[in-house]
Amino acid sequence: MQHARPQGAAPRGVPRPARSRHGRVTAVSMMKDEGPYLLEWVAHHLAVGFTDLLVYTNDCTDGTDEMLIRLEALGLAHHRRNVIPKGIKPQPSAIRHAQEEPLVAESDWVLVLDADEFVCIRYADGTLDPMLDAVVAAGAGGIVMTWRIFGSAGRHEWSRDFVTEQYLRAAPMDWNKGWGVKTLFRHDPERWKLGIHRPKMRNKVLDTDYPASVHWLNGSGLPMEEYFKFRGWRSIQRTVGYDWVQVNHYAVKSIDAYAIRKLRGNVNAKKDKYNADYWALQDRNETQDMTMLRYGAARRAIFEGLLRDPVLGELHRGAVGRIEARLAELRRSAGYAALVAELSQASRLPIAEAVATPPKARDPERIAALMSRVRERGAARPPAPRGPEGPPSYRCASPQEGMDARLAGTGHPTPPLTWHHNHGVALPADPARFTPPALAQIAQGKFERNIARNFPKLVPAGGTYLELAPASGLVASLLALGRPGPDAADEADAAVAAGPAHIGLCGIEPGMRDYLEMLWSKNALPSPRWPVIHEMPPGGQGPVDALRAALGACPAPSLLVLGAPALCPDALGQVLGDAAPAAVALAGPLWEGCASRQARFEQVFAATGLRRRLPIDPALAAVYDRGIRGGQKT
Structure with missing residues (x-):
């Protein structure tokens, strides 16, 4: 039975979520106290063309959950409580719940996103349907989107402006420490389990012909290598691509915004995640990427329409007011000046010296055995050729205006060079x-x-x-x-x-x-x-x-x-x-x-x-x- 979409009265001027020729295209997220940013995130992904937005929340104190409940009543999103079992972290808990969610089971395509991640499509008009047309035409059932790490752009003060329009400076495309991925894939709940970076095949299909039939593309529309079906959470030199799509990752924002997050905690419940080392890694401002501005008019129109709903408008203004009051209190504290000085110093770390924490080791023998069984069935493709020219060079300018422009003349201080x-x-x-x-x-x-x-x-x-x-x-x-x-x-x-x-x-x-x-x-x-x-x-x-x-x-x-x-x-x-x-x-x-x-x-x-x-x-x-x-x- 088709899962019913809420049919409330959306604010005037706000379109219903898109109807896609590819069926139900769902973004699944998990949030805690994202009230000041939530409506921008929703407006952006409605503009991109997702038919459904499903958000799990836990322990909110700023009205994020109430805003999502109202969005669900208006037919613009879906909200679920993230009831966290003892011993489980919030993010994997939400993914477990989503795995059993009827809405997800009925979705044709699924992408798992965090609240600080925004899909940014260069292909065609920037919406999902043309890109998915190309994915399907290539015989693929998924596209692997690489992160682009966006820094603070030298901003210290908190601002109500859109995140996607304030922060236009990012790490270079070929900075491999920023190559985490998110995967938009054709979902079949009988064969797939959701994952943070990519889905995982269920054990019952691993020793069948099914794995050999799975083909995904990278962010440039080129075939992904076979290993990624079984392991990995990031791109490598042979698989990275940005020509079609990327995920803009705004992990730090301004110093003030970072200070608030440090006090609030994070959805992964990682101890002291928001320290100076994390800031130094994520505050990358070496190049400018203005591709996100292509959505500006559509995103703004949806956002302003959402604010016209009296309930949403009041909840949004309340969330912004609370964070600004908390920030005023924080600025009077003894530790605020020390934190600002610490983060300002961390921003000066050259990109060549930035250190990323290595991921948890996988089981290479098990992965090798899985791939061997696929090859033995004779159906797996050999590694796809990259063409006679080799992998694309990201030192070249993109057709999109402003892509990867050098910092000269931007009005912001150039990061220090060694x-x-x-x-x-x-x-x-x-x-x-x-x-x-x-x-x-x-x-x-x-x-x-x-x-x-x-x-x-x-x-x-x-x-x-x-x-x-x-x-x-x-x-x-x-x-x-x-x-x-x-x-x-x-x-x-x-x-x-x-x-x-x-x-x-x-x-x-x-x-x-x-x-x-x-x-x-x-x-x-x-x-x-x-x-x-x-x-x-x-x-x-x-x-x-x-x-x-x-x-x-x-x-x-x-x-x-x-x-x-x-x-x-x-x-x-x-x-x-x-x-x-x-x-x-x-x-x-x-x-x-x-x-x-x-x-x-x-x-x-x-x-x-x-x-x-x-x-x-x-x-x-x-x-x-x-x-x-x-x-x-x-």
Whole structure:
């Protein structure tokens, strides 16, 4: 029998929960004292397109439960009491209750969410139905959404403004400590048990053909690996994806909001969860992500409609008033100033030094046995290929306005940077520019060691160096400083020390000029020795025009480094002509994503005599020369 939806009179202007062509799409949550934030959470997820919102509450003192009871009477949500058995924590208790809930059993799709988690869809118009259309079309029964950790945005004071509009600064997409997940999946209560991060298959189906039929996608619409059916609560490098969807995780908010939560306790009943270490981990503000603003008008309209209900309006204002009164009392306490100072200091922790508590160990032998049985049945797919280009690079801009923008010009203080010497050049551990593996190399002083050792040797004394779309500025800085890199020993190293005649950079991305000037100033490079930044010609656009103009000023460079990912091999061939370099390198983002174009690039190079590939680390670059240097065949 279909579980009846409450049919109260919703406030004027507030739409009924969506009707989905995919059936009943339910978000299950558990809350305690979330009154000031509840209506925004409800309004947002109604705007996203959930047909049902089911919330369990326990021990509320601010009216959260009363607000949900009213929302249920209006037909806008469902409320249940989280009766917690002795020895069980609140969150797993709520999940146990939800497992037996008829509404959940009758749901076609289910997602378990916390009160500080908001679904944010980039796919299509940002609502669930188009994304689920694509999931189903791919033959999948679920999509695994990775967290995006949002920090305090430097805010101290409490504010009544929307969480989703106050906090627009986040950890970089490739910060793996923030890769927890939530899974929206096609539910069958006979086969699945709910879980915090992903559902778990019931024991009775593990030794059947069913596990082999389960296919999920990641947040970029690519196939998840088979292991995730049985274990895991987070993405890994091979499975992370943000192109379609993410879960915005607002774990800390402002210092004032965090102080209130520290006193209130948490739904997991974890002892002293809200300490400075947790703040330092979660207060990540290295990049800006404004994707959530796409829901602004719809979310605001629903929220204001909810406030027009006299009961909800009074309950919401009461919850806000209570938290503001509690905050005023807290500010007069002896410990408040100390807490503010402690959290402010914790905010200065560089992202490379943030430490996450490791998860509880799983039973690897049991998981391996389960996967082995699936493979033995002959139905399990091999690990899905990621395509010839490898995993997507999140250093590239998203089509969504403001996605992953650098912090320059945002009006907020940039998080402090630590600097580390790498091959004679100080580099910043900047997570907005470098990936986590690169940050680790920078901290160890080993960033792109093979490039630092070999690229400068390809530029003789009096030679020229030109780089299209530089990513780090390392080689240009080495050359400008007259430093040959690690292990200097031979005549080529001495030539580097003598200095090139010209060091040029072109195709500079927005924000890169400021970064380079910061880099050169930090390394005390005299202004007359700064590399030349070749400007884009009037009317020019794209890497080809940038390179053509630079080659006009610096023809036939000793080494040409190509890093622009959009560079087309055929267009490059037309530009090179008589300006062909003595050596050319595919590096940076271009090399990371040019597997399908490499053969064509090599044909273009060969046409200008660049036929020999040098023994440079293939993980970093591919370098080609003419096989003759200084008049001698090498």
